[in-house]
Amino acid sequence: DIQMTQSPSSVSASVGDRVTLTCRASQGVSNWLAWYQQKPGKAPRLLIYGASNLQSEVPSRFSGSGSGTDFTLTISSLQPEDFATYYCQQAKSFPPTFGQGTRLEIK
Amino acid sequence: QVHLQQSGPGLVKPSQTLSLTCVISGDRVSSSGAAWNWIRQSTSRGLEWLGRTFHRSQWYYEYAVSVKGRITISPDSSKNQFSLQLKSVTPEDTAVYYCAREGVGATNPFDFWGQGTLVTVSS
Numbered sequence: 001d002i003q004m005t006q007s008p009s010s011v012s013a014s015v016g017d018r019v020t021l022t023c024r025a026s027q028g029v030s031n032w033l034a035w036y037q038q039k040p041g042k043a044p045r046l047l048i049y050g051a052s053n054l055q056s057e058v059p060s061r062f063s064g065s066g067s068g069t070d071f072t073l074t075i076s077s078l079q080p081e082d083f084a085t086y087y088c089q090q091a092k093s094f095p096p097t098f099g100q101g102t103r104l105e106i107k
Numbered sequence: 108q109v110h111l112q113q114s115g116p117g118l119v120k121p122s123q124t125l126s127l128t129c130v131i132s133g134d135r136v137s138s139s140g141a142a143w144n145w146i147r148q149s150t151s152r153g154l155e156w157l158g159r160t161f162h163r164s165q166w167y168y169e170y171a172v173s174v175k176g177r178i179t180i181s182p183d184s185s186k187n188q189f190s191l192q193l194k195s196v197t198p199e200d201t202a203v204y205y206c207a208r209e210g211v212g213a214t215n216p217f218d219f220w221g222q223g224t225l226v227t228v229s230s
Contacts, residue, residue, distance in 0.1 A: 031214060032215065034214070034216040042223075044154070044205075044217070044220060046217060049213060050216075051214075089154075091214055095156050096217075098153060098155075098156075101153065101154075
């Protein structure tokens with residue numbers, strides 16, 4: 001199975017900050033990479049697919065980049081509703097696998 | 108807009124069978140543009156994909172190695188739903204279980220999710 005490693009495991013930031021989260025795959029996944037946001041007690045919500053495509057109704061302050069093994073999710077100006085846990089997921093190779101998550105906390 | 112509504116018991120005894128159902132609205136379980144998945148989440152295992160079913164002139168089923176032999180995913184076109192059965196459960200199967208649609212053709216993200224069901228395995 002492809003291992004997905006996210007860093008950092010947690011990060012503290014303030015409203016208005018620019019934040020970049022990282023995801024690394026143990027093997028190349030081309031652009032078959034998605035990012036999800038999860039809030040406590042809720043299901044994950046798709047933010048980015050195909051490494052850089054913004055899902056419908058997701059604010060444009062979210063952006064994704066990368067290809068192969070290294071990917072980033074950037075939030076350009078943090079809003080209060082963005083404090084959550086973020087997961088990456090690869091769909092290139094069977095089975096689909098998720099990273100362990102990055103928890104974004106308020107500083 | 109696709110909506111997935113889960114149902115099923117929140118408490119299952121060890122060695123028994125966990126059964127959950129996911130009712131689909133806004134799409135068809137037999138759609139050739141989607142696959143229908145079960146994913147679980149626990150503190151110890153994180154987000155873990157369990158299996159999926161999809162229809163491409165016939166039904167296909169794919170399962171994670173970790174649960175193969177214990178898992179069955181069954182589509183029901185007449186009710187537009189799919190179900191999960193996990194046999195011989197142990198406390199390690201305690202988790203929040205999600206159903207999710209996989210949109211085929213755009214790098215296959217899980218674009219719609221059910222609300223989640225916390226299933227506790229305990230006597």
